[in-house]
Amino acid sequence: MLQGVLAFVQTWWVELLCAVLIVLVVPLIAGYIVLVERKVMADMQARLGPMRVGPHGLLQPIADAVKLLIKEDLIPDDADKFIFWFAPVLSMTAALTSMGGIAFGPWFQVGRDINIGLLFVVGVSALGPFGIVLGGWASNNHYSIIGAIRSTAQLISYETTAGFALVSGFLLAGTLKVSDIVKAQYTDHVWYVFLAPVGFFTYLIASIAETNRAPFDLPEAESELVAGYMTEYSGFRWSLYFLAEYANMIVVGAVGATLFLGGWLRPFPNVAWLGWVDGLPTLLLAVTGVYCVMRAGKQPVHVQVMFMWAVALVCFLVALIFGVVEFAHLTSSAAFLSQHPVQLLRSMYDGLYGAFWFLLKVSAYIYIFMWLRFTLPRFRFDQLMRLGWHILIPLALVNVIAVGIMLALMSSLGWNRWLAALLTTLGTLVVGMLLIRWNDKHAAAASGSIATDNTQVEDSYAG
Amino acid sequence: MLDSIVFYFFAGVAVLSALLMVTRRNAIHSAVFLITTLLSTAGIFLQLHAEFLFIAQIILYVGGIMVLFIFVIMLVRLDVPLPQIRSPLRQWTAIFVAFVVFGEGVYIVWKSRLVPGHGLLVLNPYPSDKLPPNTENLAKSLFSFYLLPFEIASVLLLVAMIGAVVMGKKRANTP
Amino acid sequence: MMPIGHYLLLSLLLLLIGAIGVITRRNVIIVLMSIELILNAVNINLVAFSRYYGDVAGQVFALFIIADAAAEAAVGLGIMIAFFRNRETVLADEMDLLKW
Numbered sequence A: 001m002l003q004g005v006l007a008f009v010q011t012w013w014v015e016l017l018c019a020v021l022i023v024l025v026v027p028l029i030a031g032y033i034v035l036v037e038r039k040v041m042a043d044m045q046a047r048l049g050p051m052r053v054g055p056h057g058l059l060q061p062i063a064d065a066v067k068l069l070i071k072e073d074l075i076p077d078d079a080d081k082f083i084f085w086f087a088p089v090l091s092m093t094a095a096l097t098s099m100g101g102i103a104f105g106p107w108f109q110v111g112r113d114i115n116i117g118l119l120f121v122v123g124v125s126a127l128g129p130f131g132i133v134l135g136g137w138a139s140n141n142h143y144s145i146i147g148a149i150r151s152t153a154q155l156i157s158y159e160t161t162a163g164f165a166l167v168s169g170f171l172l173a174g175t176l177k178v179s180d181i182v183k184a185q186y187t188d189h190v191w192y193v194f195l196a197p198v199g200f201f202t203y204l205i206a207s208i209a210e211t212n213r214a215p216f217d218l219p220e221a222e223s224e225l226v227a228g229y230m231t232e233y234s235g236f237r238w239s240l241y242f243l244a245e246y247a248n249m250i251v252v253g254a255v256g257a258t259l260f261l262g263g264w265l266r267p268f269p270n271v272a273w274l275g276w277v278d279g280l281p282t283l284l285l286a287v288t289g290v291y292c293v294m295r296a297g298k299q300p301v302h303v304q305v306m307f308m309w310a311v312a313l314v315c316f317l318v319a320l321i322f323g324v325v326e327f328a329h330l331t332s333s334a335a336f337l338s339q340h341p342v343q344l345l346r347s348m349y350d351g352l353y354g355a356f357w358f359l360l361k362v363s364a365y366i367y368i369f370m371w372l373r374f375t376l377p378r379f380r381f382d383q384l385m386r387l388g389w390h391i392l393i394p395l396a397l398v399n400v401i402a403v404g405i406m407l408a409l410m411s412s413l414g415w416n417r418w419l420a421a422l423l424t425t426l427g428t429l430v431v432g433m434l435l436i437r438w439n440d441k442h443a444a445a446a447s448g449s450i451a452t453d454n455t456q457v458e459d460s461y462a463g
Numbered sequence B: 001m002l003d004s005i006v007f008y009f010f011a012g013v014a015v016l017s018a019l020l021m022v023t024r025r026n027a028i029h030s031a032v033f034l035i036t037t038l039l040s041t042a043g044i045f046l047q048l049h050a051e052f053l054f055i056a057q058i059i060l061y062v063g064g065i066m067v068l069f070i071f072v073i074m075l076v077r078l079d080v081p082l083p084q085i086r087s088p089l090r091q092w093t094a095i096f097v098a099f100v101v102f103g104e105g106v107y108i109v110w111k112s113r114l115v116p117g118h119g120l121l122v123l124n125p126y127p128s129d130k131l132p133p134n135t136e137n138l139a140k141s142l143f144s145f146y147l148l149p150f151e152i153a154s155v156l157l158l159v160a161m162i163g164a165v166v167m168g169k170k171r172a173n174t175p
Numbered sequence C: 001m002m003p004i005g006h007y008l009l010l011s012l013l014l015l016l017i018g019a020i021g022v023i024t025r026r027n028v029i030i031v032l033m034s035i036e037l038i039l040n041a042v043n044i045n046l047v048a049f050s051r052y053y054g055d056v057a058g059q060v061f062a063l064f065i066i067a068d069a070a071a072e073a074a075v076g077l078g079i080m081i082a083f084f085r086n087r088e089t090v091l092a093d094e095m096d097l098l099k100w
Helices: A001-044 A061-068 A081-101 A118-127 A128-138 A142-173 A178-186 A197-210 A236-259 A272-296 A301-332 A340-373 A381-412 A415-447 B003-025 B028-045 B052-073 B088-116 B136-143 B147-168 C004-024 C028-053 C059-087
Strands: none
Touching: A001 A061, A001 A081, A001 A236, A001 A340, A001 A381, A061 A236, A081 A118, A081 A128, A081 A236, A081 B028, A118 A142, A118 A236, A128 A142, A128 A236, A128 B028, A128 B136, A142 A178, A142 A197, A142 A236, A142 A381, A142 A415, A142 B052, A178 A236, A178 C028, A197 A236, A197 A340, A197 A381, A197 A415, A197 B052, A236 A340, A272 A301, A301 B003, A340 B052, A381 A415, A415 B088, B003 B028, B003 C004, B003 C028, B028 B052, B028 C004, B028 C028, B052 C028, B052 C059, B088 C004, B136 B147, B136 C059, B147 C059, C004 C028
């Protein structure tokens, strides 16, 4: 028995370590994404955001976490206790398990490189709506149940769209396995966003709706539903829902980055003379370190001065690691190459730089989420459902057919790839618009209702 | 060794959840236990190297059918535990028959070990390293040999969708 | 590797539990859920044989069964909703319109 357990740990220790790391690290990262969001929000609203807790507000997530953990745990009187306990656990489990399928770089595959790759991620994150609807129902509160039903309806509607958009990417890649998708983008010399832009943008919109982010955040709208399905949850239970939402954001960003944005490849991965782009991380980190040093002297409290110096030191250290690895990779002088540490550093190049580019793309994707949140007003629920079913699904369907046609043109008729892509993208947009137009006219004629004019409908959800 | 542990874990959870599912008075609790049963079944599929079916089960059954069930249970307001009319004769007859049939199954499986080379307890599985990659194999089969059933299944789903929408529509003369 | 008998017995057990659910419960929606359980048990059986003979036909059949179960659940629940709207009940004992 004990032998069995030891053998198990010996073969699977990497995956066990990754699992433990995910559970420990993702809450911290989600907390810092919240801080970044508040800072970006502040920047777009011409103010400064949290500045008080640490230097420049860097310790704000820690303060928030402590507050949430020491809050009283309330359960409403008539709530169903088992389901009330179970729902946030289900949401959190779905979000964290789906992180097991994504690869942060050629080395940092969290689980084994499973055959069904991205489909696993999409499928397991489809368990998310369960936590929401059960939680809303178990709260025994009108606002919760309305928010839960709206949220679940929204999530399952946009799951279809996201699925179709991903299918167009899978058609281009020819495989579901994560490492093979990135390899396919490497051998095709192009990121798939340039071959199937409609698919990427449809996936972007659908993933914003999938994670309940603005402008699709009616289920959590503070001005309308108190807090939607999270109304009765407080303290640690609320933080589980909240973490599930931000973990979902990271997951959809990772899926979009892997399938459409080239995963861990740098821009123009095959063009050798653009290799100097690899100096970017070193440069960025060095500049951040210098900025920290410059701001360190201006902090009001001594502890904050030391903290800024520590942050600057970390930045310089990481910049040094990147620089040294880059140097080992680029050097071709025989004297250096024969030494063992240099060999070691060369072998680290792929993993380290791959992880950097991947995280940069995921961060850009999440930045677009935040940008849209602070720019666009919220959708009304019927507008949201109309967008999902009447507009995005026809567009995504036509896109799948168009990508299929493009692949057929390329392989049987031997067309140039860019010509075929341009033609099919234009075709998708034209056919999609015509289909949506026809659909609107047909629906308006058939039931004399919503479709084209949003102001005349008798809307049971408004007001 | 690991195989046995994984199988017994998933099988145990499946059977326990199934038993809990058929005995709860609160329909939402039943639905939640059916979800855990379906997830354990998906785990068994994964253990049998049927990866596509594992994820299809999770997406379709758990993410689709069970959401439908939960919505309907909420709509019909079955959360209030209904008074159960105990008909012990029916219940105990069902349990007895189930035991008998299961006993027969165990007996068959146990006796089959006497069959040379074909005993159900010693049947050698197809060597797992010779198995082709699951998704590609399934797709090859589905789109060439089983294409007609595939198309008929899509027509079936279309018909079911239309039927469900029609059944669920509010009629104009309903008060 | 587990001998196939274990999978077959598990499938049989789940099928019997589903059958007990169908026979014993009054609530039609729970009966529908038990039917889903029976279909799942059959799936386990099919996939186990597919693994042991290396033939993918079992998994194809299981996939069709999942699609079929989805269709059946959708229509069955649609019928239950329509019935509930008319009779305000979902208990099988009270669906006795044909009784005189």
